[in-house]
Amino acid sequence: MNEQEERWVEKARSGDKVAFGHLVEAYQRPVYNLTYRMLGNPEEAEDAAQEAFLRAYARLGQYDPQRKFSTWLFSIANHHCIDRLRKRRATFISIDDNPVLQNLEGDAPRPEPTAVTMERNREVQMLIARMDPDYRTPLILRYWEEYSYEEIAQTMDITVSAVKSRLFRARKQMAQLVNEHEAATTPPASGRGSQAVLQFSRIRDEEPRMLRTALAGI
């Protein structure tokens, strides 16, 4: 956390909403990414991210300045997402109607890279949605926030060895999901492993467009 952020946190703790607004602007992208990757639904992710910020504002008095602000904030957002996933009833989410795919980060004027990026995002999101919620968080923090194992442990309030274990299980589960797709839709003669990811895109297009995300890990 840089000095500017420290000042914002300090001011926000004394009730300065403008300073908290700066923190929201600074952390909106990672917090939204976490909630979106966890929940898979852009509207719900937006609501959850905003709720996470409100909870953070309400609990600023409990924030320990010795701790990294982002890990504390992610911890709140993560717990909130897990609560929502637990409460969530079986709902259907349309992959095609997903507005978040229109808001992907990066330069977007050229149509071809955008389509590739959207396709990749869709595949990644499908994989995450089918994973156990406990395994999603370490993956998201590791890949998108480039968090160290220690930082993930702080965010999730678990030990470093538990992070190691969860990341390992998450990747294993991911590989299994890809293999299951391959086994379910390709002829028996085809190989496993390395071809699975490439085939995943093709296979997915043949699937029904509605994805029952709530089935994953609830």
Add this chain to the structure above:
Amino acid sequence: MMTDNFPEQFNRHETSAETPTEAIENEFTLLMSLALDDLLDDEESARFRRYLHVYPTLAAEWQSWQKLDDMFRATPSAMPPAGFAADTQVRLIQYERRRRLMWGLGFGVILLALWVGLMAGAVSFGAFVVIERAEWLSNFIHFSTRAAAGIQSWWVVTAGAADMLLSTEQARLFMAGYLAAGLAMLAGWVLLLRRTTKAEPVFIRTA
């Protein structure tokens, strides 16, 4: 191919067959996860490379894991919709308003409960006294009324007497003399106190 650094069980696993055992597969999976995060130490790294070399199925699995890893790393972060921060600020203001309202409501409810409690207590006490202690209450009211009337009469008489006394020349002179004597006595007493409290000098004998 084997080195002395490895436990016997791994040597046995590796030389026993072309296909890895379940134990080796599990260990290899863990090593793959650590390898993707560049967290293998030297020994683990050597073991990992050895497994890759010995077991083609594990090498194929490693390739698929790498592709998955690449896919995740290449996927951009999801961006919040436009106006997210502004919407959050609006919600924050609403939240604050709601919180203040809840506090106000809570405070109001507590005050109301206290008032109702006090009123109920007073009414209960009154009812108890009227029903159970009617005679005592009657006596108390009589006594209070008489006491109030007595005090009032005493005050009227005393004030009238003082008024009458002060209206005569002799009484006024007597009062002035009394006051002067009182002041003189007070001044004398103060002087006496000051003299008696003065510190006496202390003499120190020298050898």
